[in-house]
Amino acid sequence: xxxxxxxxxxxxxxxxxxTVLEAARQAGVHIPTLCxxxxxxxxxxxxxxxxxxxxxxxxxxxxxxxxxxxxxxxxTTRSPRIDxxxxxxxxxxxxxxxxxxxxxxxxxKIATEYGADIHRFESRFTGKPIRCILCGKxxxxxxxxxxxxxxxFVGRGVDRRAVFFPEQARACLTCEACFNLxxxxxxxxxxxxxxxxxxxxxxxxxxxx
Amino acid sequence: xxxxxxxxxxxxxxxxxxxxxxxxxxxxxxxxxxxxTGTACQAYGSLEIYRRFVEELERQGVEGxxxxxxxxxxxxxxxxxxxxxxxxxxxxxVRVQLDDVPEIVSTTVAGGDVIERLxxxxxxxxxxxxxxxxxxxxxxxxxxxxxxxxxxxPREIDDYIALGGYAALSKALLRMTPGxxxxxxxxxNLRGRGGGGFPAGLKWETTRDASTGSKYxxxxxxxxxxxxxxxxxxxxxxxxxVLEGLVIGAYAIGSHxxxxxxxxxxxxxxxxxxxxxxxxxxxxxxxxxxxxxxxxFEVVVHRGxxxxxxxxxxxxxxxxxxxxxxxxxKYIRTxxxxxxxxxxxxxxxxxxxxxxxxxxxxxxxxxxxxxxxxKGTKIFSLVGKVNNTGLVEVPMGMTLRQLIYDIGGGxxxxxxFKAVQTGGPSGGVLPEQYLDTPIDFDELTGLGSMxxxxxxxxxxxxxxxxxxxxxxxxFCCDESCGQCIPCRxxxxxxxxxxxxxxxxxxxGGDIEAIEDIxxxxxxxxxxxxxxxxxxxxxxxxxxxRDEYEAHIKENRCPxxxxxxxxxxxxxxxxxxxxxxxxxxxxxxxxxGEKGIVHWIDQEKCIxxxxxxxxxPTRFSAVRRLSGEPLPPPPAPGTKVTREKKR
Numbered sequence: 001x002x003x004x005x006x007x008x009x010x011x012x013x014x015x016x017x018x019t020v021l022e023a024a025r026q027a028g029v030h031i032p033t034l035c036x037x038x039x040x041x042x043x044x045x046x047x048x049x050x051x052x053x054x055x056x057x058x059x060x061x062x063x064x065x066x067x068x069x070x071x072x073x074x075x076t077t078r079s080p081r082i083d084x085x086x087x088x089x090x091x092x093x094x095x096x097x098x099x100x101x102x103x104x105x106x107x108x109k110i111a112t113e114y115g116a117d118i119h120r121f122e123s124r125f126t127g128k129p130i131r132c133i134l135c136g137k138x139x140x141x142x143x144x145x146x147x148x149x150x151x152x153f154v155g156r157g158v159d160r161r162a163v164f165f166p167e168q169a170r171a172c173l174t175c176e177a178c179f180n181l182x183x184x185x186x187x188x189x190x191x192x193x194x195x196x197x198x199x200x201x202x203x204x205x206x207x208x209x
Numbered sequence: 210x211x212x213x214x215x216x217x218x219x220x221x222x223x224x225x226x227x228x229x230x231x232x233x234x235x236x237x238x239x240x241x242x243x244x245x246t247g248t249a250c251q252a253y254g255s256l257e258i259y260r261r262f263v264e265e266l267e268r269q270g271v272e273g274x275x276x277x278x279x280x281x282x283x284x285x286x287x288x289x290x291x292x293x294x295x296x297x298x299x300x301x302x303v304r305v306q307l308d309d310v311p312e313i314v315s316t317t318v319a320g321g322d323v324i325e326r327l328x329x330x331x332x333x334x335x336x337x338x339x340x341x342x343x344x345x346x347x348x349x350x351x352x353x354x355x356x357x358x359x360x361x362x363p364r365e366i367d368d369y370i371a372l373g374g375y376a377a378l379s380k381a382l383l384r385m386t387p388g389x390x391x392x393x394x395x396x397x398n399l400r401g402r403g404g405g406g407f408p409a410g411l412k413w414e415t416t417r418d419a420s421t422g423s424k425y426x427x428x429x430x431x432x433x434x435x436x437x438x439x440x441x442x443x444x445x446x447x448x449x450x451v452l453e454g455l456v457i458g459a460y461a462i463g464s465h466x467x468x469x470x471x472x473x474x475x476x477x478x479x480x481x482x483x484x485x486x487x488x489x490x491x492x493x494x495x496x497x498x499x500x501x502x503x504x505x506f507e508v509v510v511h512r513g514x515x516x517x518x519x520x521x522x523x524x525x526x527x528x529x530x531x532x533x534x535x536x537x538x539k540y541i542r543t544x545x546x547x548x549x550x551x552x553x554x555x556x557x558x559x560x561x562x563x564x565x566x567x568x569x570x571x572x573x574x575x576x577x578x579x580x581x582x583x584k585g586t587k588i589f590s591l592v593g594k595v596n597n598t599g600l601v602e603v604p605m606g607m608t609l610r611q612l613i614y615d616i617g618g619g620x621x622x623x624x625x626f627k628a629v630q631t632g633g634p635s636g637g638v639l640p641e642q643y644l645d646t647p648i649d650f651d652e653l654t655g656l657g658s659m660x661x662x663x664x665x666x667x668x669x670x671x672x673x674x675x676x677x678x679x680x681x682x683x684f685c686c687d688e689s690c691g692q693c694i695p696c697r698x699x700x701x702x703x704x705x706x707x708x709x710x711x712x713x714x715x716x717g718g719d720i721e722a723i724e725d726i727x728x729x730x731x732x733x734x735x736x737x738x739x740x741x742x743x744x745x746x747x748x749x750x751x752x753x754r755d756e757y758e759a760h761i762k763e764n765r766c767p768x769x770x771x772x773x774x775x776x777x778x779x780x781x782x783x784x785x786x787x788x789x790x791x792x793x794x795x796x797x798x799x800x801g802e803k804g805i806v807h808w809i810d811q812e813k814c815i816x817x818x819x820x821x822x823x824x825p826t827r828f829s830a831v832r833r834l835s836g837e838p839l840p841p842p843p844a845p846g847t848k849v850t851r852e853k854k855r
Binding site: 042044045046047048050061062063066067068081084085088089092093096120121124125126127133134136153155156157158159160 | 516533537538540541686687688689690691692693694695697698699700701702705706709722725726728729732733734735
């Protein structure tokens with residue numbers, strides 16, 4: 001069934017069941033994302049793709065990668081409120097994601113676009129820079145697409161980490177499917193073993209990662 | 210499935226007959242000794258007291274004069290535990306010790322006399338109040354849901370049935386259609402007691418209408434707010450009330466499978482629930498063809514693994530499915546797609562426990578209690594700087610002031626009230642000017658706090674509001690699942706900024722940064738934990754901004770509580786050299802001797818506040834200084850100058 005919604009003032013037609021993000025892309029409207037991937041189930045943790053939706057006069061913020069389209073929905077993808085969220089999210093995650101004081105790839109683009117000061121909270125950062133934003137693309141791709149579970153999450157809250165499981169990670173050398181997915185370029189092969197770049201095999205077998 | 214046994218009740222009449230049989234065996238005149246063995250009283254050793262009663266009755270040869278000795282769930286007056294109440298006269302003994310038991314048996318149980326020494330005394334009037342319902346703490350309450358705890362041994366279904374238990378279930382299944390039950394709950398405007406206050410009837414209806422296939426109902430007993438134990442005490446003390454509500458709800462919704470999700474840290478709640486399920490099943494109140502109605506319902510108990518975030522509905526449902534208890538996006542409501550993708554209705558313990566009351570007495574009765582938007586009663590765990598800590602159940606609409614002062618007995622040691630935190634880590638801090646706010650879902654939300662599940666922490670003038678915000682943020686930092694950026698990184702950064710402010714390392718721009726982060730967390734977090742975790746920060750900032758500014762700009766903690774910003778100093782003009790503080794100091798930081806003015810070695814002082822507390826009020830020589838320079842210590846050997854009175 002085709003439904004009609006409004007995105008940034010434009011009338012847009014979409015198949016019911018698709019997400020607002022998909023509908024926006026079809027209509028040529030760009031919404032930035034970090035944890036989204038077209039072969040993976042919506043995860044909704046980076047929150048970068050948030051938009052404002054209005055329904056029956058009620059406005060709220062939702063993430064477009066998970067919100068299903070509805071007939072008559074009014075979507076706004078840029079507003080001072082949305083821009084501020086994207087800016088602050090990048091500022092918050094930058095200290096943990098940076099390598100040598102810089103952001104790379106999509107994160108850098110979003111930081112520039114939204115005027116994020118990536119050093120804003122650096123002096124307050126007491127955690128360990130892990131060069132990982134826990135978007136879970138590697139974890140989910142390995143599970144959902146490759147059909148293995150060679151990477152998984154451990155820990156909770158600020159101690160949450162993505163780790164390779166040593167028993168399986170050697171087989172990853174012939175797969176490497178997740179390598180290019182990583183938004184910070186952390187995942188790499190270290191001679192005969194898959195590790196997170198910049199962290200030795202010892203680091204991660206000791207649970208430091 | 211047929212599981213026929215002799216005890217199965219297969220009609221309303223059989224349930225009534227059973228009730229009459231139970232009551233006929235009980236001589237209403239004979240005393241019943243009830244010993245509170247709720248969690249707090251157990252910690253005071255009340256289980257031993259219970260056993261001693263059983264032994265002592267036998268030893269004195271008077272066991273025949275007593276109908277029963279019961280160990281019950283929590284009575285609520287935790288401050289005065291262990292609590293023993295002797296019915297039918299309702300003689301209430303507080304702070305009972307093991308050695309008091311023989312005297313209670315000989316004097317009160319056998320002799321019929323009250324022991325003055327063990328009776329509650331009003332701290333203001335010194336009046337002895339022997340009767341439980343005359344004690345102000347109880348008198349102002351309306352204990353509809355929680356009141357039966359004191360009459361019931363939670364391991365005995367007969368105790369619950371004797372009080373009219375399962376009559377509402379009988380009425381619902383045998384005299385009402387599912388639609389009528391649903392209408393009754395909708396009409397009552399019962400709102401969820403777990404936090405958000407969503408109308409229970411609407412949730413039930415959505416689940417009922419979502420599909421014609423399998424549906425689930427869930428009791429959320431994953432209460433985890435610091436200092437809150439309402440749901441625990443109901444589940445431990447009166448599990449059948451919750452089960453009865455659950456079966457009634459399942460009937461209205463058309464569900465045949467339920468879960469009780471009990472957190473790992475509540476072993477007694479788990480045991481008592483398991484036992485209650487077995488007993489209910491034995492009577493045919495669970496299982497197939499309940500009470501001969503043709504309605505089947507089974508319930509499984511699921512133990513949580515100790516994560517606060519698992520109390521969030523989608524996380525809880527993931528946990529039930531055997532996955533990690535982490536929240537997921539719920540743009541499609543769990544009432545439509547919950548456990549295993551099936552429509553699932555989740556309500557918390559207290560919400561379910563209200564259901565039998567509404568079915569039995571009617572929506573009209575329920576609506577007669579409370580305010581326009583919030584009906585019925587609410588249980589709070591009243592803790593912090595308040596005289597009568599414990600569990601209290603009050604009608605909606607009572608003001609915070611009545612709750613804290615009339616029931617709670619006000620602030621200890623004559624200190625000044627500063628703020629009350631409602632709603633746990635998701636709630637907010639309200640200052641004195643809002644004490645006359647009626648307790649109501651919408652009123653509290655309107656002030657930036659929330660009803661939450663019923664945690665209520667009272668704070669006095671010695672509590673620092675920045676430190677309070679830091680405490681709640683640190684709690685959520687540990688308890689967040691860590692999936693989404695705003696919650697994980699927002700909480701971490703807030704915690705680090707607030708810690709710096711408390712340690713005198715705050716700087717310009719901090720308040721703006723806090724506001725930026727807090728508002729983004731509210732807007733953008735994946736679940737309600739992140740969405741509300743900044744409430745304690747936003748409300749303290751709203752109502753106590755001057756305290757934040759004092760920390761940052763003047764290096765001063767107005768409550769003199771933040772250690773890095775506070776120094777202890779003995780005023781030489783007031784010190785009488787009495788040696789009390791000197792002896793009490795745990796680090797031997799205080800120097801001086803009899804007749805020689807004392808002084809504090811700042812290097813050794815750990816700012817534990819002991820000297821401040823022990824210095825006799827007639828001297829008040831120990832001072833706390835914050836944001837002002839510390840005067841130099843007196844010259845060595847300075848003699849006491851203060852003129853001794855008398």
